[in-house]
Amino acid sequence: MSAPLGTRVDKRESGGPPGWTLTCLTFSDILLRIPALSGCKEQLLDDGEATSPDPGAPASPAKTRGLTAALLTASTEAEHGNTRQTVLAGETSPGTDRMQRWPWSCGAPGPTVTTETAASHKQKPKSRTPGGVPPWAGRTCFNHRRGLPNWTQVGAKRGRGREGVGEPAARPEPLTTHPPPDLDDTEAAGPRAALLEKHLLEGEKQLPSPGQGPFFYIGGTNGASIISSYCKNKGWQRIQDSGREDYKLKWCEVKSRDSYCSFREGEQLLYQLPNNRLLTTKIGLLSALRVYSRVLSKINKAALGAQARVLKMEEFFPETYRLDISEERKAFFTLFDDTQMWICKPTASNQGKGIFLLRNQEEVTALQAKIQSIEDDPIYRKMPFRAPQARIVQRYIQNPLLLDGKKFDVRSYLLIACTMPYMVFFGHGYARLTLSLYDPCSSDLGGHLTNQFLQKKSPLYVLLKENTVWSMDHLNRYINDKFRKTKGLPRDWVFTTFTKQMQQIMAHCFLAVKSKLECKLGYFDLIGCDFLIDENFKVWLLEMNSNPALHTNCEVLKEVIPGVVVETLDLAMETFQKSLHSQKMLPLLSQRRFVLLHNGEGDPGRRPGGPRPPPSLRADKPGARRPVPPPPGTRTAPRPGSLPRGPPRSSARTRATAAPSGRPPAPSRDL
Secondary structure: OOOOOOOEEEOOOOOOOOEEEEEEEEEHHHHHHHHHHHHHHHHHOOOOHHHOOEEEEEEHHHHHHHHHHHHHHHHHHHHHOOOOOOOOEOOOOOOHHHHHOHHHHHHHOOOEEEEOOOOHHHHHOOOOOOOOOOOOOOEEEEEEOOOOOOOOOOOOOOOOOOOOOOOOOOOOOOOOOOOOOOOOOHHHHHHHHHHHHHHHHHHHHHOOOOOOOOOEEEEEOHHHHHHHHHHHHHHOOOOOOEEEEEEEEEEOOOOOHHHHOOOOOOOEEEEEOOOHHHOOOOHHHHHHHOOOOHHHHHHHHHOOOOOOOOOHHHHHOOOOOOOOHHHHHHHHHHHHHOOEEEEEEOOOOOOOOOOEEEOHHHHHHHHHHHHHHHOOOOHHHHHHHHHOOOEEEEEEOOEEOOEOOEEEEEEEEEEEEEEEEEEEEEEEEEEEOOOOOOOOOOOHHHHHOOOOOOOOOOOHHHHHHHHHEEHHHHHHHHHHHHHHHOOOOOOOOOHHHHHHHHHHHHHHHHHHHOOOOOOOOOOEEEEEEEEEOOOOOOOEEEEEEOOOOOOOHHHHHHHHHHHHHHHHHHHHHHHHHHOOOOOOOOOOOOOOOOOOEHHHHHOOOOOOOOOOOOOOOOOOOOOOOOOOOOOOOOOOOOOOOOOOOOOOOOHHHHHHHHOOOOOOOOOOOOO
16 A cells, blocks of 8 residues: 555554554654755755644645655665665554654664554544645654554653643653564564664764864863854854864863873864973973073173173063972072062962962071971872972062052963964053052052952952953053153053063063974964063063963953954964965964064974974884885985085984984974
């Protein structure tokens, strides 16, 4: 017995015994689950729910015939021509109300089914619309499997508004596949239905997730709304699983080893360099500046002063000692006296956590005794990881420049938009002020530290929070009005002299760690740099911070932060694409407010504008392809125009400094 698609073939009339289990799918579901038909959805789809205003309207005969033919063709191809699928459709009985849907995406055991019994046909008459078309026209029922109905489904309603007002629809239980005990001819269900079900399931597995990507992941809340809006405006889709590796952009507050292990160079963008601690921890920055200072000193001596004047560390970085090194700790305890003030900081904390002042000999003695007791404790000797975080002590700037009697510092940004090659930028930020007036003798850290985390603890913050952040324009106007004439400053000192000094200090710090940073195409980083101006208008670098605050809890931050984040992402993506395609970096179309500090296209040991070779071709990977060396005793012909080589040297010094076989030489230090 055959019937046009959209009408019902009653199982009793067609010879089927009662108790058959049916699968209900819309045309849209069918087209989505069969990849061969995904391209003809618009031509064949005629689902009563989606396209017809009248749910009882009949489907178009031409479209239903086309869909039936396409279904039969697809199923025939899946069986390699051996089996033809039969599409059964029928009209509804009162059992239609018992049809259940179970979305496959929810992890259900299989397609949803409708169970009907012979009793339901006997007790209630068939219902038809006045036009003679069943009310469920547009639905297609496939012969799924043969068996007794799962009685937990009988009487369960479909949940499409048929329940009482305010009563939630009952969720159906997953159906079981118990074979009927009174039927032995289970093969009578036919291989065609099983083949069609398998084809549908295979099509379901091939379906990509909605949105089609690219995907982005944000870990944490710092700047999340700005980053999310930026990516969604590009049509990207946000994912919540931090373990997924198919992202295009990953922006996390906290670095994870797994993120760097699974990172695909040249295919993904990953926020924060793996070892940015060389700049963003107190000890890391201090050590890098010390080493770089010694290197510059030796170079200047060798050049006999011919080199241009370079920045000296003591000119911009306050005197600092490490408390985790015994010699430095003793030197600090020896030179301290009550006329000085020092500030003690943990090496890797932010938001003012763990910071305290040292203003007299009693406080220094207490610190010394505490450190000594920790070192003498045998528990900490055996378990060094339990020791407290390493600290530094830094000379406190006791004569800071004040704005209306309040201490302030300036947050600026160092952007490493690309590491292959290096593209480093400077960006303006804002000025941060304390709520209370500055008093060097006060023990309240809120008057000494300007970060928002500490200022929020004040009961006055809610009323005066707008006064704790100034724009750079506001700061420039204030200094022009208050200090330009009295201090003999040039006009717009903030945007001329001060900005130039910040850029020089940032470039100096970057060059100090440039050869040590881990570089891969796709790494980028935004670092917050805090500067302080003393009353003599001398500029000091206080610290550098990874993952700088990107919150917008006041009007000035709402104007500054979104622009910083958007331009950071724009520059990271543009430099990424240009490096990937070996294009010249400049000019950069996305560069607006950031100022270029360092262009690494000309750095020795790096290909200008070009990425590293693919991982499969690198010589430092196990099993990598290396050029075959010539046989011993053979000489290679010199290239045309090249100078003749002298005899090869084999001294111990040459062997010690030679690069390992198959590895590129270490990049030269850019001075």
